[in-house]
Amino acid sequence: xxxxxxFFQMSKLGNKESDCEDSFSFRSRExxxxxxxxxxxxxxxDVWARAITDSTVTGKYSFFENPxxxxxxxxxxxxxxxxxxxxxxxxxxxxxxxxxxGSYTTLVGLQxxxxxxxxxxxxFAVGDSVLIHWEGADDYSSYPLTSPDQFDNTPKLVWSGxxxxxxxxxxxxxxKASTYRGTMSRNSTIFLATDAVGKWLLEYGRYAExxxxxxxxxxxxxxxxxxxxxxxxxxxxxxxxxxFLE
Amino acid sequence: xxxNAEISRRNPGLFLFxxxxxxxxxxxxxxxxxSKAQEAADAINRQIYELIYRCTKSDxxxxxxxxxxxxxxxxxxxxxxxxxxxxxxxxxxxxxTPLRMERRKETITDPEGNDVESEFEFPVWxxxxxxxxxxxxxxxxxxxxxxxxxxxxxxxxYPPVVINIxxxxxxxxxxxxxxxxxxxxxxxxxxxxxxxxxxxxxKDAQPLTFPSETGVLPANDKFASQLFEMSSVLPEGFKRLxxxxxxxxxxxxxxxxFNAGLDELMELLDIGTRAPTENLQ
Numbered sequence: 001x002x003x004x005x006x007f008f009q010m011s012k013l014g015n016k017e018s019d020c021e022d023s024f025s026f027r028s029r030e031x032x033x034x035x036x037x038x039x040x041x042x043x044x045x046d047v048w049a050r051a052i053t054d055s056t057v058t059g060k061y062s063f064f065e066n067p068x069x070x071x072x073x074x075x076x077x078x079x080x081x082x083x084x085x086x087x088x089x090x091x092x093x094x095x096x097x098x099x100x101x102g103s104y105t106t107l108v109g110l111q112x113x114x115x116x117x118x119x120x121x122x123x124f125a126v127g128d129s130v131l132i133h134w135e136g137a138d139d140y141s142s143y144p145l146t147s148p149d150q151f152d153n154t155p156k157l158v159w160s161g162x163x164x165x166x167x168x169x170x171x172x173x174x175x176k177a178s179t180y181r182g183t184m185s186r187n188s189t190i191f192l193a194t195d196a197v198g199k200w201l202l203e204y205g206r207y208a209e210x211x212x213x214x215x216x217x218x219x220x221x222x223x224x225x226x227x228x229x230x231x232x233x234x235x236x237x238x239x240x241x242x243x244f245l246e
Numbered sequence: 247x248x249x250n251a252e253i254s255r256r257n258p259g260l261f262l263f264x265x266x267x268x269x270x271x272x273x274x275x276x277x278x279x280x281s282k283a284q285e286a287a288d289a290i291n292r293q294i295y296e297l298i299y300r301c302t303k304s305d306x307x308x309x310x311x312x313x314x315x316x317x318x319x320x321x322x323x324x325x326x327x328x329x330x331x332x333x334x335x336x337x338x339x340x341x342x343t344p345l346r347m348e349r350r351k352e353t354i355t356d357p358e359g360n361d362v363e364s365e366f367e368f369p370v371w372x373x374x375x376x377x378x379x380x381x382x383x384x385x386x387x388x389x390x391x392x393x394x395x396x397x398x399x400x401x402x403x404y405p406p407v408v409i410n411i412x413x414x415x416x417x418x419x420x421x422x423x424x425x426x427x428x429x430x431x432x433x434x435x436x437x438x439x440x441x442x443x444x445x446x447x448x449k450d451a452q453p454l455t456f457p458s459e460t461g462v463l464p465a466n467d468k469f470a471s472q473l474f475e476m477s478s479v480l481p482e483g484f485k486r487l488x489x490x491x492x493x494x495x496x497x498x499x500x501x502x503x504f505n506a507g508l509d510e511l512m513e514l515l516d517i518g519t520r521a522p523t524e525n526l527q
Binding site: 095100165 | 358362
């Protein structure tokens with residue numbers, strides 16, 4: 001039994017690669033994965049999304065616990081990373097005045113656990129980044145959203161809290177995360193996807209195609225560019241992780 | 247479909263503010279303790295601030311918009327740019343070159359319910375002036391020249407939005423014909439949108455926001471019906487924003503507020519600039 005994973009990311013068409021505000025982190029020893037979609041209406045969302053996914057996979061907690069038990073600690077640690085990464089004093093007025101409102105992101109955390117020969121998984125999520133468990137053909141389940149029409153412009157989000165001049169100790173109320181558990185069967189795939197790709201996958205069901213193409217960054221870029229240009233996929237930062245059990 | 251173009255750095259939008267700086271603008275705005283000139287200057291400074299806020303990303307201010315400000319009446323029979331050494335400028339340049347900065351205070355409530363006072367810097371791009379007569383026709387002609395050049399360079403952009411704030415009739419002729427010419431200019435996405443805000447001094451003035459016909463305006467006020475005719479019919483996106491604020495609008499509503507107080511001025515500026523920013527890419 002072997003877990004393989006592949007990762008693909010591209011910026012919104014027309015933007016630079018460095019403009020991408022999505023983040024993906026993993027920790028192979030603990031079999032932990034996290035993706036986040038930083039909200040572009042706020043600034044330093046890329047920094048916040050990175051801080052959140054890093055803190056998610058490096059935290060000492062198990063995702064098989066209730067996320068209410070660890071989300072506060074996770075956000076406190078991520079906030080420290082986010083806050084220290086920004087050189088508040090040197091920001092010009094327009095960045096300072098906007099950055100004080102904080103940054104926002106979605107989050108999906110996923111952990112696997114080998115239990116008595118079975119590979120169980122547990123996931124928690126805030127917002128509209130999704131986990132899709134595909135077991136072949138039309139057999140799939142998804143969470144926290146289950147159909148393309150559930151994607152809207154007002155997902156739940158993880159907030160960094162206020163920026164400078166508020167202190168790093170500024171307290172943030174953690175959002176309520178939803179949870180999902182399952183068992184990986186051999187030859188099944190779990191996709192972690194930010195909203196535009198997740199919606200597209202649920203709408204068009206092209207799981208087999210992306211499972212094959214995700215080995216080639218060039219072909220994935222071509223596919224997604226074509227889908228965006230034909231208006232089947234929203235032009236957005238795109239992140240897709242494919243985890244496959246051999 | 248018109249008024250649908252995505253606004254990007256490649257296809258920016260344009261906001262052009264026209265401000266009456268005639269002597270009567272020194273009178274108090276109805277229901278406030280400050281002059282019409284002060285309230286109008288403050289409202290436009292705040293609106294530019296909001297636009298910069300919406301265009302600010304982690305790497306700085308992205309040039310989703312060009313901005314221009316024309317003042318008329320600062321000097322007798324003259325209309326001119328109020329921006330230092332420039333006509334239309336990319337919004338990032340405005341962010342970098344305010345006239346001066348003010349320190350303002352705001353109260354932030356933390357999640358435990360404690361109020362914490364915080365200071366921030368607020369930029370000012372132009373100061374209130376109330377000086378001479380009302381050469382509105384000259385202002386419209388200047389706007390026309392700038393827009394003519396701009397649409398030639400941006401044929402696929404969201405059409406320019408021109409917002410005129412005034413408290414009286416033009417003193418240099420009939421502005422209606424020039425305004426019609428202005429509204430007939432276009433990009434491939436639609437005609438120029440012309441918004442008019444008529445400021446009132448009366449404390450108990452009844453404002454009329456986005457009227458649908460001249461019949462609802464005072465019959466003896468020629469200036470009111472002239473500004474109505476000079477205003478664009480509200481496109482769908484703006485109508486939806488107005489309806490979300492419980493304002494009554496119809497298919498023939500004009501982008502015009504008669505007898506505006508401070509609330510109506512702020513509302514007009516906000517709705518006039520918000521619909522295009524929903525098309526930001």
